[in-house]
Amino acid sequence: MTPEVMLAGGYASALMLGALALEWLSAHTHRRSIRYRTAGFAYHADHDAWTCPEGEYLWPHELDHERRLMRYRARAHVCNACPVKERCTDSDHGREVVRLLDPWPHSEAGRFHRVIAVMLVALAGLVLLVAIVRNHAPLELAVLGTLLGVTTVVGRFLLRDLRNHPAGFPEPTRSRGSRSWSSRS
Amino acid sequence: MAGERRGLLVSKGWIQAVILVVLIGFFVLGLLAYRTYQAKPPIPERVVDPAGELLYSGRDVERGQEVFLNNGLMEYGSVFGHGAYLGPDYTADYLRRSANYVSRSYGGARSDRAAQRTTEDFRTNRYAERTGVLELTAPQAEAHRRLVGHYSRFFSEPTTKNGLRPDAITDRDDLRALTAFFGWTAWAGAAERPGHNYSYTNNWPPEPRVANEPTANVIVWSVLSLIALLGGIGLLFAAFGRWNFLGWHGREQATLSFRTPGDVALTPAQRACAWFFFVMAALFVVQVVVGAASQHYRAELSSFFGINLAELLPFNLMRTWHVQLAIFWVATSFVAAGIFLAPMIARREPRGQGKLAFLLLGALAVVVFGTLIGSFLGVHGLLGDAASNWFGLQGFEYLDLARIWQVLLSIGLFVWVFMLWRVLRTRLRGEHAANMPWLFFLAALAIPAFYAIGLIAQTGQHFTVNEFWRFWVVHLWVEDFLELFTTVMVAYMFVLLGVVRERVALTVIFLDIILYSLGGVIGTMHHLYFSGEPAEHMALGAFFSAAEVIPLTFLTVEAWSFLQLGAAQESKSRTPFPHRWAVLFLVAVGFWNFLGAGIFGFLINLPVVSYYEIGTALTANHGHAAMMGVYGMLAIGLAMFCLRYLIPAERWPERWARISFWSTNLGLAWMCFATLLPLGIAQLYKSVNDGYWEARDLRFLTEDTNALLEWLRLPGDIVFIVGGALPVLYIGYLGIRHTVKRVTLEEPEDILFTEVSEPAGLPKPDVEEAAAARVT
Numbered sequence: 001m002t003p004e005v006m007l008a009g010g011y012a013s014a015l016m017l018g019a020l021a022l023e024w025l026s027a028h029t030h031r032r033s034i035r036y037r038t039a040g041f042a043y044h045a046d047h048d049a050w051t052c053p054e055g056e057y058l059w060p061h062e063l064d065h066e067r068r069l070m071r072y073r074a075r076a077h078v079c080n081a082c083p084v085k086e087r088c089t090d091s092d093h094g095r096e097v098v099r100l101l102d103p104w105p106h107s108e109a110g111r112f113h114r115v116i117a118v119m120l121v122a123l124a125g126l127v128l129l130v131a132i133v134r135n136h137a138p139l140e141l142a143v144l145g146t147l148l149g150v151t152t153v154v155g156r157f158l159l160r161d162l163r164n165h166p167a168g169f170p171e172p173t174r175s176r177g178s179r180s181w182s183s184r185s
Numbered sequence: 186m187a188g189e190r191r192g193l194l195v196s197k198g199w200i201q202a203v204i205l206v207v208l209i210g211f212f213v214l215g216l217l218a219y220r221t222y223q224a225k226p227p228i229p230e231r232v233v234d235p236a237g238e239l240l241y242s243g244r245d246v247e248r249g250q251e252v253f254l255n256n257g258l259m260e261y262g263s264v265f266g267h268g269a270y271l272g273p274d275y276t277a278d279y280l281r282r283s284a285n286y287v288s289r290s291y292g293g294a295r296s297d298r299a300a301q302r303t304t305e306d307f308r309t310n311r312y313a314e315r316t317g318v319l320e321l322t323a324p325q326a327e328a329h330r331r332l333v334g335h336y337s338r339f340f341s342e343p344t345t346k347n348g349l350r351p352d353a354i355t356d357r358d359d360l361r362a363l364t365a366f367f368g369w370t371a372w373a374g375a376a377e378r379p380g381h382n383y384s385y386t387n388n389w390p391p392e393p394r395v396a397n398e399p400t401a402n403v404i405v406w407s408v409l410s411l412i413a414l415l416g417g418i419g420l421l422f423a424a425f426g427r428w429n430f431l432g433w434h435g436r437e438q439a440t441l442s443f444r445t446p447g448d449v450a451l452t453p454a455q456r457a458c459a460w461f462f463f464v465m466a467a468l469f470v471v472q473v474v475v476g477a478a479s480q481h482y483r484a485e486l487s488s489f490f491g492i493n494l495a496e497l498l499p500f501n502l503m504r505t506w507h508v509q510l511a512i513f514w515v516a517t518s519f520v521a522a523g524i525f526l527a528p529m530i531a532r533r534e535p536r537g538q539g540k541l542a543f544l545l546l547g548a549l550a551v552v553v554f555g556t557l558i559g560s561f562l563g564v565h566g567l568l569g570d571a572a573s574n575w576f577g578l579q580g581f582e583y584l585d586l587a588r589i590w591q592v593l594l595s596i597g598l599f600v601w602v603f604m605l606w607r608v609l610r611t612r613l614r615g616e617h618a619a620n621m622p623w624l625f626f627l628a629a630l631a632i633p634a635f636y637a638i639g640l641i642a643q644t645g646q647h648f649t650v651n652e653f654w655r656f657w658v659v660h661l662w663v664e665d666f667l668e669l670f671t672t673v674m675v676a677y678m679f680v681l682l683g684v685v686r687e688r689v690a691l692t693v694i695f696l697d698i699i700l701y702s703l704g705g706v707i708g709t710m711h712h713l714y715f716s717g718e719p720a721e722h723m724a725l726g727a728f729f730s731a732a733e734v735i736p737l738t739f740l741t742v743e744a745w746s747f748l749q750l751g752a753a754q755e756s757k758s759r760t761p762f763p764h765r766w767a768v769l770f771l772v773a774v775g776f777w778n779f780l781g782a783g784i785f786g787f788l789i790n791l792p793v794v795s796y797y798e799i800g801t802a803l804t805a806n807h808g809h810a811a812m813m814g815v816y817g818m819l820a821i822g823l824a825m826f827c828l829r830y831l832i833p834a835e836r837w838p839e840r841w842a843r844i845s846f847w848s849t850n851l852g853l854a855w856m857c858f859a860t861l862l863p864l865g866i867a868q869l870y871k872s873v874n875d876g877y878w879e880a881r882d883l884r885f886l887t888e889d890t891n892a893l894l895e896w897l898r899l900p901g902d903i904v905f906i907v908g909g910a911l912p913v914l915y916i917g918y919l920g921i922r923h924t925v926k927r928v929t930l931e932e933p934e935d936i937l938f939t940e941v942s943e944p945a946g947l948p949k950p951d952v953e954e955a956a957a958a959r960v961t
Contacts, residue, residue: 004890011863108765109772112850116776119851123858130893 005140008131009147012124016154019117019124023158026113041097050097054082058097072097114162121155193617194688199695200619206699210706217710217722218653224719225649226373226385230317232365234326241329241365243317247645249366252359254580254644255573257564260501260508261349264370265386265716266799267652268582269504271348271482273881274800277390279364279371280307281878282335283328284394290324300394307375307395308384319372333364345495348482350565353499370648373717387723389715391797391877399796402720407793410731414787417735443682443938446763447834450929452528453539454604459831459920461521461546462824465514466917468553469817470910472510477902479503483886484895502564505578505585506557511812512583512663513553518820519667520545520601522674523629525827527608529681530622532932535607545604548597555593556586563587574644581651583659584639591640598633605629621691625677628670635662649717660709663816664733664782665701671819672697675771678826682764683938704732714792715799727792734787763829766842770822773850777814785810785857797872801880803865810857813849821849821913831920838916845912852905860898864891 040053050058050072061073076094079085089095128148132141193200228243253259253275262272287306291299312319321329339347340354340363354360373385375395383400391397481489482500524542528534555576562568563577578585586594606613609626616622639658642651676690710718710726762768785807789798798804825842832838867890872880879885886892 007863007867007890015858108769112769112772112776115847116850116854119854120858123855126859126897130897 001137001140001143002135005131005135005144008127009143012127012147012151015120015124015127016151019120019154019158022113022117022120023161026110026117038097043099050099052088052095054084056082058095061096070099072099111162111165114158114165118155118158118162121151121158125151125155190614191616191620193619194621195619195691195695199692199699203695203698203702206702207706210702213707213725214709217707217718217725220719220721221650221653225647226717227312227314227317228369228647229312229319232319232321232368234321235323238326240321240326241361241368245362245365246369248359249362249364249369250648251570251574251644252354252363253366255563255570255577256354256566257501257505257560257578257580257585259580259582260504260585263800264367264648265374265652266389267712267716268800269501270800270802270805270881271500271504271883273878274390275367276370276374276386277392277878277881279332279367280374280390280392280395280397281876282332283325283368283371284392286328286331287322287324288394290327303394304396308377310376310379312376329364329368332368333361336360336364336367344487345493345499346487348486348495348500350495350499353566378719381720383720385717386715387720387792387796389796389799391872393876399793400720402723403714403792403796406724406727407791410727410791413728414731414734417732421735443763445834446830446832446837447925449830449925449937450927450932451830451925452534452930452932453928454534454542454608455525455528455827456831456924456928457539457542457546458521458525458827459917459924460543461517461524462828462831463914463917463921464546464550465517465521465820465824466910466914468510468514468517469821470906470914472507472514473906473910475503475510476507477906479507480895480898480902484892486883486887499564502560505560505564505580508583509556509560509585510553511817513549513556515667515816515820516598517549518823519632519670519674520549520598522823522827523601523605523670526625526674526677526681527605528932529937530625530677531608531612532934533608533611534930536930538604538608541600541604541607545597545600548593548600552586552590552594552597556590559587559590560585579642579644581642581655584642584655588640595633595637595640598636602626602630602633621673621677621680621687621694624691624694625673628666628673631666632662632670635666638662652713652716653718656709656712660712661706665705667816668701668705669698674823678767681937700735701733704729704735708733711790711795714795723792727790730790731787734783734790764826766839766846767822767826767829769846770818770825773818773846774815774822777810777818777853781807781810781814781857785862794869797877797880798865798869801865801868801872802861803869806857806861806865809853809861813853818849821845824913824917828916828920831924832916833923833925836919836923838912838919841912841915844908845910845916848904848908848912849910852901852903852909855901856898856905859901860894864894867891867894 038050041050041058043050047057048060052058052074056074056078058072058074060070062071064071073096074094076092079089079094080092082088125148128144128151132144132148135141135144228246230243232240232242234240253264258272259268261269262278263269263274264276266274266276268274284303284307288294288299288303291302293299306322306325311321337357337360340349340360341352342349343351345351354363374388374390375384375392375397377383378385383402384397387403388397388400391399478489478494478498479500482495482503487493487495524538528538556578559576560578563573563580568577574587575589576587578587579591584591605626609622612622613626636658638654639662641654641657672694676685676694679685680687680690706729707725708730710722711730713726714723785803789795789803789807829837864886868880868885871885886895
C-alpha cells in the first residue's frame with residue numbers, strides 16, 4: 001500500500017471517530033445543561049416525581065405534546081410559605097420543573113453538532129473516493145472500499161438521526177424581506 | 186448620592202479573587218518584560234571574519250530588519266518561526282544553507298570530522314561583549330558572502346515565480362542588510378547562550394547539522410504543562426461537580442414576552458450602527474476573498490486561474506490585507522455592538538451621540554482604507570524608508586498597519602470608550618463599581634488600553650523586544666480582553682432579554698475573568714518560546730497556557746450550556762424568541778472555542794510540538810478555527826442581534842440568516858478538516874522525520890498529495906464565501922436600507938421583554954389533576 005492510501009484510510013477513519021465523538025459530546029452537553037436547570041432537584045423515576053432542595057414533592061401537572069415535555073409542579077401554598085422562595089421562583093402557583101420526554105431532546109445546539117458530524121463523515125467519504133480514483137492495487141481498493149462502506153453506514157445513521165430531530169423552533173414573524181426583494185427584481 | 190448606590194450583587198470574594206489573579210499575572214508579566222530586555226540575544230556592533238574584515242555591522246542588522254518589515258516580507262516568510270508560511274523561515278533557511286556550505290568546506294556530509302567541526306563553528310559563541318565584536322570562522326564568513334548572492338538573486342527575481350512582486354528588492358545595500366538580518370537571527374538560533382548549553386532561541390530551529398535539538402527545558406516543560414492541564418481539568422470538574430457554587434439553583438424562568446423587533450424604538454446612535462454593520466459585512470467579504478486569493482498561491486504559485494496576479498497583488502500584500510481586515514471587521518462589529526447596547530443599559534442617550542457615531546465610523550473608514558492603500562504602496566516599494574514606516578506598513582504580522590493608522594486607531598478606540606461613558610455616566614454613578622454597568626465600561630476601556638501597547642513595538646527596535654510587545658496585542662488583547670468584553674456583552678444581552686438574572690450573569694463574568702486570567706495573562710508567553718527569550722518565558726508560558734485550555738473546555742461544555750436555546754424553547758413566551766440566529770452563532774462560538782482554541786490550540790501549545798511545528802499549517806489551522814470560529818462568529822452573532830432590531834420585523838430575512846449560519850460554520854469546518862489539519866499533521870511528521878527546513882519547503886508543500894489537499898478545500902471556501910459572507914452583506918444592506926424609523930432618546934425599563942406573571946388559561950394545580958396528568 002502506498003503511504004497516500006494509508007494516510008487517506010487513517011484520516012477518513014479518524015474523521016468518522018471524530019464525528020461519532022461529536023455526536024456523543026452534543027448529547028452530553030445537552031444532558032449537562034438540563035442538569036443545571038434542575039440543579040438541586042432530584043427525580044424519582046418510580047414515583048414519577050421530583051423533590052426540591054427543601055424536600056417538597058413536585059407532581060406531574062401537564063404534558064406538553066407540542067414541545068415533548070412533562071411539567072411538574074409543587075403545591076402553591078407550600079412554595080409561597082417557603083423561606084427560600086425568592087431564590088427559586090417568582091410564580092405564586094408553585095415551582096415548576098420540566099422533564100424532557102425524549103432521551104435525546106431536540107435542541108438546536110445538538111443539531112449544530114450533528115450537522116458538523118455529518119459533514120465530517122461526508123469529507124471522509126470524499127477523501128476515500130479521491131484515494132480510490134488515484135490508487136488501483138487490489139489490496140488498496142479492498143481497504144478503501146471497506147472503509148467507504150463503513151462511512152456510508154455511519155453517514156446514514158447520522159443523517160437519519162439528524163432528520164429525526166428537527167429543531168422545532170417556532171417560526172418567527174414571517175419574513176417579507178426576501179419576497180419584496182424578489183418581486184421588485 | 187452614595188447612599189442611593191446599588192450595592193454589589195455578588196459576594197466580595199469574587200472581586201478579591203479577580204484582583205489577586207490579575208495582579209499576580211501582570212506582576213509576573215512585568216518581570217518577564219524586564220528579563221526580555223536583559224536576556225535578549227545581543228546584536229554585535231561588528232561581525233568580522235578571522236582576518237578582521239567586516240562582514241556586517243549591527244546597523245546592517247537593524248537596517249535589514251527594516252527592509253524585511255517595511256517590504257512586507259513577514260507576510261511572506263517568517264523569522265524565528267513567526268510570520269507567513271509561503272516563503273521559508275529565514276532563520277532556518279540561512280542556518281541550513283550556511284551549515285551546508287561550512288560542512289562541505291570541511292570535507293562533506295559523509296565525514297564525521299566535518300560534521301563535528303561544523304557543529305563547533307556554529308555552537309561556539311564567539312561574541313565578545315566587551316568589544317561588541319562577533320568573529321565568525323572562515324567557512325562561516327565565506328558562507329555569508331555566498332548567501333548575500335543567494336538572497337540577492339531570490340529577492341530581485343524579475344518574474345513572479347516566488348509569489349513576490351517582480352524585482353521586489355533590488356538595492357544592493359538593502360539586500361546585504363537583509364542577509365545580515367537573516368544571518369544574525371541564524372547566529373542567535375545556533376550560538377550557545379553564555380553559561381548554557383543551548384542557543385539564544387532554546388535551540389530553535391531544529392537543525393541536526395548544528396546539533397540543534399529540543400533542550401531539556403523543551404521536554405520537561407512540555408510534560409509538566411500536560412500534567413497541569415490534566416490536573417487542572419480534573420480539579421475543576423471535581424470542584425464543580427461537588428459544590429454548586431455558581432448558585433444555580435435551577436431557578437424557574439418567569440414567563441416572558443419578548444418585544445417584537447420593530448416595537449423597540451431606537452436611539453440615533455443605535456440607528457447609526459446599521460452603517461457600522463454594513464461596513465463590517467463589506468470588510469468581511471473583502472477579507473475572505475483576499476484570503477482565498479492568498480490561499481490560491483499555495484495551490485498555484487505563479488498563476489491565478491491563468492492570470493498573473495502577483496504582478497499587481499503579490500502574496501504578501503494579500504496576506505497582510507487578510508490578517509489586517511480580520512481584525513478590522515471584527516473590531517467594527519464589537520465597537521458597534523458596544524454603541525448599540527450602551528443606551529439599553531443606561532436607558533437614555535445624550536444628544537449628539539448619533540453624530541459622534543457617524544464621525545467614528547468615518548475615522549474608522551479612514552484608518553481601514555489608509556491601511557489597505559498604505560500596504561499596497563509599501564509592498565510595491567513606492568514609498569521611501571521613513572514614509573513607509575509612517576504611511577506604508579510597519580510589517581509586524583497582525584500589526585502591519587502604518588504607524589499613523591495605528592496611532593489613529595488607538596485614539597479612535599479611546600473616543601469610542603468616551604462615547605460609552607457619555608451614555609453610561611448617570612447609570613454608573615448609581616452602581617457599585619463591580620456591578621455589570623461598570624464591568625461593561627471597564628472591559629471596554631481595556632480594549633484601547635491594550636491595543637495601544639502595540640505602539641511599543643517599532644520597526645527599528647530589537648526583534649525579540651518587538652515580538653514581546655507584539656504578542657501583548659496578538660494574544661493578551663485578542664484572547665483575553667476581547668474575550669472579556671465579549672463575555673460581559675453577551676451576558677448583558679441575555680440579562681436585557683430577561684433570560685438570565687443579573688446575579689448569575691455577574692457570577693459567570695467573574696468566573697470567566699478568573700479562569701482566563703489565571704492562564705491567559707502569563708500564557709501570552711507561549712508565542713515566545715523561540716523568539717530569543719530566555720528559558721523562563723517558555724517554562725511559564727507553557728505551564729500557564731496549558732491552564733488556558735481548562736476554561737475553554739469548562740466554560741464551553743458546562744457553564745455556557747445554560748444559555749442554550751433549549752431554555753428559550755421551554756419557557757412559555759407568548760412571542761417567539763427573536764434571536765434564534767444570534768444565539769446560534771453564540772452556540773457556534775462555544776463550539777469553536779472548544780475545538781479551535783482549545784483542541785487545535787493545545788495541539789500546538791506544548792513546547793516540544795511547537796518546536797517542530799511553528800510556522801506550519803497546524804498554526805494556520807488553529808488560527809482560522811480560533812480567529813474566525815470564535816471572534817468571527819461572535820462578530821456576526823452580535824451583528825445579528827443588533828440588526829434584528831434595526832431591520833423591521835417584516836423585512837427580517839430569516840432564510841439568509843439561516844444560510845449564512847450554516848455556510849460559515851460548514852465552510853470553516855471544511856477548511857480546517859479538509860486541508861489545514863491533515864496538511865499540518867503531514868508537515869509535522871515531515872519536520873520531525875526529515876527536518877524543519879524540508880517541512881517548510883515549497884517543494885514539499887506542492888508535491889502531489891499535498892497539492893491535492895490544498896485543492897480539497899475549494900468546495901468549503903466557496904460555500905464559506907458565497908453562502909456565508911455574501912448573505913451577511915445582504916442582511917447588512919437591509920439594515921441600512923430599511924432602518925427602523927421610531928427614534929427615541931429614552932428607553933423603557935424592560936426594553937426587550939415584558940414579564941408576564943402567569944400565562945392565562947393555565948389550570949390551577951391540584952393533586953387530582955396531577956394524578957390525571959401522570960396517567961397520560
